Amino acid sequence: MARVGIREVATLAGVSVGTVSHYLNHPSRVSPEKSERIQRAIDKLGFVRNNAAWQLRLGRSTTIAYIVPDVSNPFFAAIAEGVEQRAAAHDLSVFIANSNRSRAREDAYLEMFQAQRVQGLLVASHEPIEDRLITLRQRGVPSVLVGQRGTFADQPSVSVDDVAGGRMAAAHLLELGRSRIAFVGGPLGIRQVADRLDGAGSVIGQSAEGTLEVINVAHRTIAEGRAVARLLAARRPQRRPDAVFAVNDLIALGLIQELVLGHGIRVPEDIAVIGYDDIEFAESSLIPLSSIRAPHEEFGHTAVDLLVDEMGEEPRDSPAQMVFQPVLVPRASTLAAAD
Amino acid sequence: MARVGIREVATLAGVSVGTVSHYLNHPSRVSPEKSERIQRAIDKLGFVRNNAAWQLRLGRSTTIAYIVPDVSNPFFAAIAEGVEQRAAAHDLSVFIANSNRSRAREDAYLEMFQAQRVQGLLVASHEPIEDRLITLRQRGVPSVLVGQRGTFADQPSVSVDDVAGGRMAAAHLLELGRSRIAFVGGPLGIRQVADRLDGAGSVIGQSAEGTLEVINVAHRTIAEGRAVARLLAARRPQRRPDAVFAVNDLIALGLIQELVLGHGIRVPEDIAVIGYDDIEFAESSLIPLSSIRAPHEEFGHTAVDLLVDEMGEEPRDSPAQMVFQPVLVPRASTLAAAD
């Protein structure tokens, strides 16, 4: 298959390359007759514009990237959906990259996207990553932090008030009369994790007799939740917590699954469980999972809007750090059956 | 921020652009002393190679694309994970695009990737899409169909034997003594859907008294499953099926959720439910979901391998259409409780 470029089209149509380019970019400036000829040539040759050359000439791309720590976490998938929608409205394509919770992969992608000259970056990360983003911004690549509030005022971000979310979760458990509460999550170096624990701690600290145990886990996956469940099941019943606040829904789901099916521990009677994020599967879980709901699609929409703002020339007028308030969604995993 | 290219680096380091380029691509050919100076200049200027120019020069990119109908279906996310892993091993980057079940978006992405001159395409689609892939192949862009077997011998694909899967599901239900079986899925224009139904039908047709009802749905989402559940609940109990085979796990999960929580219909006692794909959340569902398991990561791995093969020059030696055999994973949604 011979390479077919604008030049081949031009020859076949009997016009100059300039005219073909005009036809492609400013169709109004070329006469109907030549337009016709050019279009015919394009069809015949199956010409598709070479993006590399186009970008090179224009000095910019029309792509943004969305870096996500874990595609298989439905929370990020839901956000991705929102991102795609809004990006399409802005005529931007989205390059989704999966860092797989690996810092090295994350850095590699950051570098790669820079080489691609993407217009901007949407970054959801568990690692503290702002230092890198500063560097990128200096090089002209704007970014929006997703799910984690920027610590610097000029780092735009879209996030949930995780401290408030943590408070809500803990308050909910306390109100149900639970007192020996375990927080399952980690590492605490992750801001979102620390904040949620922080919120929970502040509420429990104020209560008369609540206690807060922290069970640190390295990853926030279903498998990890199961592992913690086995850990709890191995304890003497009196030493088990009577409520668990899991730092995300995946852990909570794994936990419930293993507790109930693997060890016959009842949820919520023996241990109440609340998660975080309210992913789509929380509702249809073994025991429908109580959760702290963060907006999903809206999250994505806002992130793109912020990024587009940032990509513009004018200095920002609206506040760049959007913080959503989470909502408590109580379900069977904390509430006794209603009947 | 002034644009910084290879030229700026060269000036700062006091060498020619050719040398800098050599340093980047054939480090061995440049003297230690200049290497040092160049590296220093790169660091100082924060130089990152311009991918557009690089691609333009080389005439090819180092990227493959993975088009998926629905990022928020964990089945595709799991495959994506496998794809990323294997692609990384081949030094390829993966551009994940979400067609959102829209043919228009699908076409737009196909066009875009062609413009990007990606090395190859991984396409998971519900639409019949092979005609387009043929055109692409003629233009030098190889592709691998994911989840759907190629109908032409030269269209590589990675798929599951869906007819066999359908048979397994139906046989399982019949063995449990169920006879009024409903298949929930659609549209039948989708090959995977038709095959699964086909398999189920063939088994039920051979049985003494099994009947197969088809409940057609437009989408294969949790929400759609719920809708079907409401439909079934509205029927007189005698007219309800005693078993449901859902064309994927999402539908099955939504169905169970609404049947049990919304209408007090028992699963599996009143209606047994089996899904398809065995996504991660099937196991931790309200009623752990029986499912037909297709390989996940392995699927992604194989797809990339096939694509890489295809990208090579030599004609293929190994068979290009991999068909995996599915496995029945029985769980509580069809089996009576064991205790």
Added chain:
DNA sequence: ATAACATCTTGATACGTTTCAAACCCCGGT
């Protein structure tokens, strides 16, 4: 001392596109 050669460096060229300035053509107005 010179030739032959290896090592390192350079400048020019091409990749496929867009865009700018100039050229062209055809008309209507003077």
Added chain:
DNA sequence: ACCGGGGTTTGAAACGTATCAAGATGTTAT
């Protein structure tokens, strides 16, 4: 008959990089 001018068309230049052929420098063998 000439000029001005809009609408079309053209050719050339540039974008940032890799590579090739050739130049420069230094080294070894004769």
